[in-house]
Amino acid sequence: MKSLAERLERARVGPPKRTKKAIADAVGISTASVNDWFSGKTKTIEASNLIKAARFLNVEPDWLATGRGAMRVIDVDHIFPLSHSDSNLTSNVIAMDPFMHAPTVEIPMLTAVASMGRGETLAYDGDQIINVLSVSKMWLEHNVKAKPQNLRVITGAGDSMHPTFSDGDMLLVDVSKAKIDIDGVYVLSAHERLFIKRVRQRMDGSFEVSSDNPTVKTVDILNGDHEIQVHGRVVWAWNGRAL
Structure with a gap:
């Protein structure tokens, strides 16, 4: 997935599925800002918000930011x-x-x-x-x-x-x-x-x-x-x- 918007759309499907409002609440920003992420208006996310969003969506921050590496890495321990x-x-x-x-x-x-x-x-x-x-x-x-x-x-x-x-x-x-x-x-x-x-x-x-x-x-x-x-x-x- 080449764009941030595509990766966000894929990540929020889950499971479990996440709403844009829920993502905004978890990160601590407005729903309008999250809508800009999904529309492609915002091309990158600042580091602190990226980490919060990745944690909430249960994905790797590097994958969310760049598309590189595994989407999810789950420790069996x-x-x-x-x-x-x-x-x-x-x-x-x-x-x-x-x-x-x-x-x-x-x-x-x-x-x-x-x-x-x-x-x-x-x-x-x-x-x-x-x-x-x-x-x-x-x-x-x-x-x-x-x-x-x-x-x-x-x-x-x-x-x-x-x-x-x-x-x-x-x-x-x-x-x-x-x-x-x-x-x-x-x-x-x-x-x-x-x-x-x-x-x-x-x-x-x-x-x-x-x-x-x-x-x-x-x-x-x-x-x-x-x-x-x-x-x-x-x-x-x-x-x-x-x-």
Whole structure:
């Protein structure tokens, strides 16, 4: 992400999602000033405010200021204490497995944010890895029917897939599913936007793309005339839902 405004927009998605007013309150400046950050009117943030904003958004100050380095670096010692024998684990691995001595699988976390709303333009940096999620191999084999090397973690944004999952949920995606072979929830891109939608095949062979939220009345039919790319199938939402 080249601009400060793009990085701020990506960072505030979370999880958890942050409002501009909440950022302003945390930094101790006016909402108007924060709006200038997001609009691109302000190109840089003074050091003291940058550190406060980065801390509130749970991102690295250097990444927020320049785009260099990891977006987030999370110390596993703050989640599960490590014994001396675990010292070879790197500090930018998020430990989701309390049984630290059990075999784990490391899954890349991507910068990609996919819309679960009405198609607003959101951050999408393709396969840029910002972190690694360390998951119990036993848990993965029991809950997810996919090869570990094909899994990636992205963030969902918006409410059109509620209640299946919510704004800011981390989603586990099987990127080997580049074609729609079964009904399910897929990550799709069209017109340089990334979407998460439920896809069902109809009797005539076309595909119906819809949202799970009953208040969102959007249904599209794919019959081969649309330029749609399938990036993978969502197989787990980090709210405990298998898909």
